[in-house]
Amino acid sequence: MDNTTIAAVxxxxxxxxxxxxxxxxxxxxxxxxxxxxPKNNKDISKVDSHTIHYGTIVSDDRIIxxxxxxxxxxxxxxxxxxxxxxxxxxGIIATEKILEAVLKNGAHIADPGEFTKRAxxxxxxxxxxxxxxxxxxYSKTDLSRQSAVNQLEGSLSHKISGIKNKVADLxxxxxxxxxxxxxxxxxxxxxxxxxxxVDINKEILLLLDTSDTGKIVKEGIxxxxxxxxxxxxxxxxxxxxxxxxxxxxxxxxxxxxxxxxYVNIQGIPLKLIDTAGIRETHDVVEKIGVDLSKSAIxxxxxxxxxxxxxxxxxxxxILILNNIKNKKCIIVLNKIDLPEAIDSSYLKNFTNDIPTIxxxxxxxxxxxxxxxxxxxxxxxxxxxxxxxxxxxNIRHKNALLKANDATNSIISAIRAGLTQDFLxxxxxxxxxxxxxxTGESVSEDIIHNIFSRFCLGx
Numbered sequence: 034m035d036n037t038t039i040a041a042v043x044x045x046x047x048x049x050x051x052x053x054x055x056x057x058x059x060x061x062x063x064x065x066x067x068x069x070x071p072k073n074n075k076d077i078s079k080v081d082s083h084t085i086h087y088g089t090i091v092s093d094d095r096i097i098x099x100x101x102x103x104x105x106x107x108x109x110x111x112x113x114x115x116x117x118x119x120x121x122x123x124g125i126i127a128t129e130k131i132l133e134a135v136l137k138n139g140a141h142i143a144d145p146g147e148f149t150k151r152a153x154x155x156x157x158x159x160x161x162x163x164x165x166x167x168x169x170x171y172s173k174t175d176l177s178r179q180s181a182v183n184q185l186e187g188s189l190s191h192k193i194s195g196i197k198n199k200v201a202d203l204x205x206x207x208x209x210x211x212x213x214x215x216x217x218x219x220x221x222x223x224x225x226x227x228x229x230x231v232d233i234n235k236e237i238l239l240l241l242d243t244s245d246t247g248k249i250v251k252e253g254i255x256x257x258x259x260x261x262x263x264x265x266x267x268x269x270x271x272x273x274x275x276x277x278x279x280x281x282x283x284x285x286x287x288x289x290x291x292x293x294x295y296v297n298i299q300g301i302p303l304k305l306i307d308t309a310g311i312r313e314t315h316d317v318v319e320k321i322g323v324d325l326s327k328s329a330i331x332x333x334x335x336x337x338x339x340x341x342x343x344x345x346x347x348x349x350x351i352l353i354l355n356n357i358k359n360k361k362c363i364i365v366l367n368k369i370d371l372p373e374a375i376d377s378s379y380l381k382n383f384t385n386d387i388p389t390i391x392x393x394x395x396x397x398x399x400x401x402x403x404x405x406x407x408x409x410x411x412x413x414x415x416x417x418x419x420x421x422x423x424x425x426n427i428r429h430k431n432a433l434l435k436a437n438d439a440t441n442s443i444i445s446a447i448r449a450g451l452t453q454d455f456l457x458x459x460x461x462x463x464x465x466x467x468x469x470x471t472g473e474s475v476s477e478d479i480i481h482n483i484f485s486r487f488c489l490g491x
Contacts, residue, residue: 049123146487160472
């Protein structure tokens with residue numbers, strides 16, 4: 034564990050109400066004392082913990098800024114080290130000057146995520162809770178925010194710890210049998226071991242079953258809005274976002290590049306991609322946009338295929354339908370407020386198993402039905418974030434998959450009549466894989482990789 038005192042700016046750089054320079058480590062209060070001049074002349078090394086003090090930051094006998102300084106003494110802090118937070122006026126120059134003064138008096142600039150890493154290394158939080166911090170920062174909807182908060186509070190940690198305890202108890206029981214074979218209880222023990230391992234396996238599978246929902250909650254659904262030119266794709270994007278994000282005109286080919294935006298659909302984040310209209314074109318720039326649209330179809334998890342009901346089915350529509358046969362898709366029949374020219378029976382030949390929603394973007398008809406259809410396609414029932422532990426991290430999922438393989442191996446070994454010393458090896462593996470989630474049995478490289486994704490000052 035690095036015992037240096039670290040510092041960084043913990044708020045976005047730029048103009049704002051306040052900026053915060055955070056210091057953590059054994060010398061945090063001592064460094065602050067050198068540059069902070071409190072108006073009441075108190076010695077901040079002797080004040081109570083978790084108190085705020087008004088004064089100025091001084092460097093080279095010059096006042097840099099008026100500030101409020103928060104003093105938080107270990108161990109009841111985020112890092113379990115002494116922490117000082119200097120709250121100054123928001124602005125690049127004042128903030129940088131204060132950080133410069135802190136560094137000049139003995140602190141080292143913090144690496145990305147180093148405050149949270151110290152909280153983990155000092156036992157304040159486990160690794161899954163540390164990862165939830167970055168999930169909270171980048172959450173796209175209230176659902177993803179609440180999921181991250183629950184994980185930060187320990188919902189997943191408690192679940193994993195419960196499973197680990199069962200594995201540990203079983204492993205201890207087996208090792209007793211191996212070390213003291215004179216106790217003739219093997220048949221009863223094998224029966225009990227299998228029953229317990231099956232229960233452990235079920236708990237692991239229940240967690241794994243939440244991973245698809247967790248991925249949607251955390252990352253959203255990559256959704257491509259496609260169709261031929263001038264069918265209302267950009268208008269649909271604007272309608273779903275409740276704002277004018279994309280340019281809308283009557284001129285076909287207005288959208289020439291991909292426009293990506295996140296939108297909250299009944300708590301589910303959608304990464305909406307407004308694509309260029311797919312058609313044959315000799316315009317070089319528009320052709321690039323069409324090629325990007327085709328690539329977006331390949332990578333999308335959901336296709337919203339917009340069709341203009343006031344026009345007849347065209348070869349471009351048929352081409353698109355043929356390209357999306359194997360994709361999860363919704364046919365969006367737009368402009369139903371206009372006289373219809375589309376051959377619905379012809380369209381049904383291609384869309385028998387594909388949900389079809391009739392809308393008018395200009396009249397705001399059918400948008401709520403479309404949103405509900407999207408939710409129903411990806412979510413079965415409601416999500417109770419407060420009571421359900423949901424797996425949102427691919428690293429956690431991979432560790433659980435390996436733990437699941439280990440427990441399956443134990444069950445197979447029991448049914449094949451193998452001795453208990455064989456079972457102990459797989460139980461040790463299962464315990465280790467579960468420990469990877471909370472950080473007890475994870476390599477330094479993985480820890481470094483996780484915290485390197487954090488922003489400075491967190």
